[in-house]
Structure formats: structure tokens, C-alpha cells
Amino acid sequence: MSLYERLSKARTGSPETMPVADGDPFAAETVQRIVDPLEALKRKIHQSLLQALGPKLYDLNMTAEQLEFRVRQKLQEVLEEEDTPLSAADRTRLIAETTDDILGYGPIEPFLRDETVTEIMVNRHDVVYVEREGKIFRVDAKFLDDSHLRRTIDKIVGQVGRRIDESSPYVDARLPDGSRVNAAIPPIAIDGPALTIRKFARDPYQAEDLISFGTLSSKVARFLEACVRGRINILVSGGTGAGKTTTLNVLSSFIPDGERIITIEDSAELRLLQPHVIRMEARPPNIEGRGQVSIRDLVRNSLRMRPDRIVVGEVRSGEALDMLQAMNTGHDGSISTVHANSPRDVIARLETMCLMAGMDLPVRAIREQVASAIQVIVHQTRLKDGTRRLSHITEVVGMEGDVITLQDLFLFDFGMGVDESGRFRGHIKSMGLRPKFIERLEDLGLTLDREIFEPEPFARAQNRAAV
Numbered sequence: 010m011s012l013y014e015r016l017s018k019a020r021t022g023s024p025e026t027m028p029v030a031d032g033d034p035f036a037a038e039t040v041q042r043i044v045d046p047l048e049a050l051k052r053k054i055h056q057s058l059l060q061a062l063g064p065k066l067y068d069l070n071m072t073a074e075q076l077e078f079r080v081r082q083k084l085q086e087v088l089e090e091e092d093t094p095l096s097a098a099d100r101t102r103l104i105a106e107t108t109d110d111i112l113g114y115g116p117i118e119p120f121l122r123d124e125t126v127t128e129i130m131v132n133r134h135d136v137v138y139v140e141r142e143g144k145i146f147r148v149d150a151k152f153l154d155d156s157h158l159r160r161t162i163d164k165i166v167g168q169v170g171r172r173i174d175e176s177s178p179y180v181d182a183r184l185p186d187g188s189r190v191n192a193a194i195p196p197i198a199i200d201g202p203a204l205t206i207r208k209f210a211r212d213p214y215q216a217e218d219l220i221s222f223g224t225l226s227s228k229v230a231r232f233l234e235a236c237v238r239g240r241i242n243i244l245v246s247g248g249t250g251a252g253k254t255t256t257l258n259v260l261s262s263f264i265p266d267g268e269r270i271i272t273i274e275d276s277a278e279l280r281l282l283q284p285h286v287i288r289m290e291a292r293p294p295n296i297e298g299r300g301q302v303s304i305r306d307l308v309r310n311s312l313r314m315r316p317d318r319i320v321v322g323e324v325r326s327g328e329a330l331d332m333l334q335a336m337n338t339g340h341d342g343s344i345s346t347v348h349a350n351s352p353r354d355v356i357a358r359l360e361t362m363c364l365m366a367g368m369d370l371p372v373r374a375i376r377e378q379v380a381s382a383i384q385v386i387v388h389q390t391r392l393k394d395g396t397r398r399l400s401h402i403t404e405v406v407g408m409e410g411d412v413i414t415l416q417d418l419f420l421f422d423f424g425m426g427v428d429e430s431g432r433f434r435g436h437i438k439s440m441g442l443r444p445k446f447i448e449r450l451e452d453l454g455l456t457l458d459r460e461i462f463e464p465e466p467f468a469r470a471q472n473r474a475a476v
Contacts, residue, residue, distance in 0.1 A: 050091065051103060052153050055110055057087045080111050115161050116150040121184075121208065128250075131204040134158040143395015155201045162192045162204055169276070171293065180293075183276040186211065189254075190276075209255075213280045216259050224252065224389075225399045226437055228461045229419055232402070235457055236385055237263035239450040240342030246349040247389035252397035253346040254278055254322070256389055260344055261320055271314055273307045274322030287314065304328045305366075308335065321345035327366030329359055330375075336382035352386040352403040356413050359383075373411060380408045384446055390421070394432045402437070404444045418442055424468030438465035 061083050084107055088100065095103065109118035120126045120139050128140035135151035152158040166173050166182045173180045179193040189207040216230045225233075236243060237260055245260070247253045261281050264270060270286045272279050277290045289311065294301040304321065305328035311319055312335055321332055323346045336343050349355040356379060363375045388401035402419040417440050425435035441464025450457065 048153070051107060054084070054087050054091070054103070054107055055153070055157075058083060058107065058111055061087070077108070077112055080108060084108065110157075114165065115157065116152055117161075117204075117206070120148070120150070121188075121206070124211070127208055129204075129206040129208070131158065131202075133201045133203070143391070143397075158202045158204065159194065162194070162202055165190055165204075166192065172296070176296065177293070181276050183278060187278045187280055189278055207250075209278065209280075213258055213262070213282070214255055215262060219256070219259055222396070223436065224256070224397055228439065229399060229402060229437055232418075232457065232461055233260060233387070234263045235450055235455045237261075237342070237344070238265065239446070239453050239455050241384045241446060241450075242336045242341055242382055243344045243385045243387060244355060244383055245344070245346040245387045245389065246352065246355045247346075248348065248350065248391065251389045251391045253389055255397075256387065256399075257320070257322070257344060257346050260387075264318055264342075268317035269315060270318045270320060271311045271316040272320045272322065273304060273311060275304065276322075279320065279322060281320075305331055308332055311335075312340070316340060317342070319343045323347065324359075324362060326362055329362035330366040330368065330370075330378075333359070333363070333378045333382040337378060349388070352388050352401050352415055352417075355386050355388070356405075356415070376411065376413055377408060380405060380413045385444075386415075392433055394427070394430075396433065398433070399437050404442075404446075406445060416440075416442055418444055418462075420467075422465075422467050426468070435468070438467065439463060441465075 058080065081104070084104055088095070088103070106116075109115060114121060117129050117131065117137065120129050125141050126139045127143075128145075130138040130140075130145075131152070132138065134153070134155050134157060136147070137150045138145050138147050140146075152161070162173060165184065166180050168185065169182050171180050171182045173192055173194060175194075175196065178195065178197045179191070182190040182192070184190060184206070187209050189209075191205045192202065194202045216225075216234070219225050220227055220230055233243075243260060245253045245256050258279055258281070261270070261272075261279060264281075264283060266283050266285070268283070268285065270281060270283060271289065272281065272286065273289050273291075275291050277288050279288070289307045291304050291307060292300065292302040304325070308319070308321065308328050308331040319332070319335055319340055320343065321328070324332060325348075329347075332343070332345060347355055347358060349358050356376075359379050360372060360375050363370065363378070383405045386401070386403045386405065387399060388403065389397060390400040391397050398421055399419070400421040401417055403415050403417050406414040406416055408414065419437050419439055421437045422435040423433070425433070427433055439462055441462060443462050447457065
């Protein structure tokens, strides 16, 4: 029996408990959580290593292999100086956890390596949740204290040239693999530093993956591929966590290899496999409040870079006007994402964001720009069962008076209900309508099978409240 097991068994008093989820992320069940008897020793060794190695941990001339060798070598020396008796199992665990702390991202490192985990949420240094298969679970992992969590945050944001301090207490960043990171510290984070990481698959998802997940159907995939190849302007919409960036990445993969693509993002997350890609990333202001480069600046600059396609990671404010103008001046085939609750809300949000550009434009002029620039809205929804599905593929038909006319080409059938495990049985179905731009696709040699647009019977009237 290891020291950890002996101390855990001998420990008395009321054990700590924590809520866990079994289907419901806020279930009232509890599970025993044992305080780690090696925590004090781990804290002492961690501090000893930081003092012993110091600046060498940030030596840019060292390779990752050399740094790992130095850390493990010093760790063995520190352990040999300790009087605490350790079993082989305790020593192995201590070395692994301390190495993760120094070289990786501490207690969350195992979850970063776990491909089943899609999101990591650190609410406080001792409260960590993860998302698996769309459901949230609390895990028995914790940082030593707020300082330990803060060092991990500084390490992440420093790798991409960002900063976080009291004058700028929140930051968006990314991990080397493109995973999205948001961090917040006091004074805005009242209970201590908070860290959220949205992981992306190591290998970018392809259309076949989304079909296997049930996100879309093979008919819809063929239709969207034809739209991208036919240079149809597409907006991907949805709520937070609906999978917009993943869908955007899949749509971008349909762009032919011979075209020059410029991607513009707040934090570079897209991973395009085409050879002719220029990636651009916005930059926040420095400590003096200068040097900011906004998405809008990058959109305007990209027009001078001879782009065939402009892919904007997300449109949030005044850059919407510049993007619409680019789409209307020869840069067709562009793709972007926007937060919205429905395709109709996309139109309203675009109008609002164009007004945020500071131009005194009449609403009629903005709507004409939107109706002319955007041809297809792909709306994605995260359902109650945790799955992410395309719920609408909507064509922007044009203007009727002062109203932008939309028609749904494909809709998700919520009326098919749920199975025994609570998973939605429905899938996205054709409404039997052919888009107005079908002739444009055919002129480019992109012929779509008639069966793609054949109407499919719906189980019953759309029950949007089921989302």
C-alpha cells in the first residue's frame, strides 16, 4: 500500500464533497473527495524547482527536450534531499504532476491531453469542471493556490504575446494547438483567477466527421461544398458553443487549393490545409493603450493583399460594414461567423453592427448592402442533449419593400422527438425549394443532383421550443 493510500485510509474527520453530474450538470449527488496528503510536499518541491531553475525555464535557446531533461534531473535531486519516505508509486505520481506543473499547464494538463474533453473551466484554483460529449462534470483536480493558477495563466497568454494584469484583467488567447483561451483575474473575477479553455481536435474535422456526428447530412454537405466552390457568400450563425468555428473550418476546407485565402481572427483558431493561406490576428492595445489592431483594420488591409477569399473568424461590430462592402466589390465567396439566435436575427444583428461603424447610413441602405452581399445563412444550434446540429440553411432572397426576404432551404425536424437516452432523433431535411443562385452554380459547372432538394416529410410542425 502506497503512502497516499495509507494516509487516505487513516485520515479521519468529515471528507470534502463536491457536486458531480450524471446527465444533469447540476445534479445534487455528491462524491467523496480526499485531500491529497502529498500536497504540502508537492508545493515545497514546486517552489524549490522554481528557485533552482529560475530563468532557465524561459530560455529560448533550449529545446523542449533539453528543458524537460533539466527539469527531471533537478526534480530527482530535490526528491533525494527530502526526508519524507515515498513509495515507488508515490514518487512516480509526484514526478508526473510536478513535471506537468513546470513544463505544462499544471493540474489541467491531463485534460488537455484527453481527446474526449472538449472544454475545461477553472472557476477557482480548487474548482475545475470539464465538458465531455456536451455534458459538464466537476473533476477532482485543483491548483495549489491562486498564485499557482495565475502563473499558469501568465504562461499561456505570454506564449502568444498577450498580457493580463490589473489594468487589463481579462484576455483572449490561444494554446499552440489553436485551442481558445479566456482568462479573468481580480478585480473583475471576485473569487480569484478564472480560466476557460475550449479545445479543438488535434486533426481538423472534415465534412465526413460532421456527418458522422449528425451535425449535418450528406445532402447538405454536397450543397454547401457547391456553394463554397461557386463563390457564394456564407454566414455561419449560432449561439456560444454551438460549433460555429468548427463548421467554418469545414466550409473553408472546400475552397480550391489554387485560391489565395486570407483569414482574419481575434485569436488564430482556423486551421486551413490549403497551401496559399495568410493568417492574420488582431492585437490588443499595449500597456500604454497604444498599438491596437482591430478586426476592422485587418479587413480593410486585406483588401490590398489581392485576396481571392476573405475568411473572418467572427464579426462583432463595425467590421461588418467593411466585410459587406468587400463582398459587394468583387471579393465574393467570403465566409464568416456571427452570434445570433436565428437566421432572421442575423439580419437584425448585421444592421446593428453596421451602425456601430460610426457611419450615418440610413437603414434602407444597410439592408440593401446585406441583401446584395449575403446569399446563404447556415445556422447551428446546440441542443439540450449536448449535440451540435445545423438547424437552418436559409437563402437571402432579396428585398421586398424595406424587408429582406428569407427562405429556408433546409430545416431540422424537431418533431421526431428524442430516444430513450434523451438524444434527438431528428435530422436536417430539405424543404423542397431550389435556391435562386442555382443557375449561377450551374454556369460554373457545379451541377447538383435533384434529389438534394427533394422535399422530405416532417414529423409534425416545427417545435422550436425543444432546442
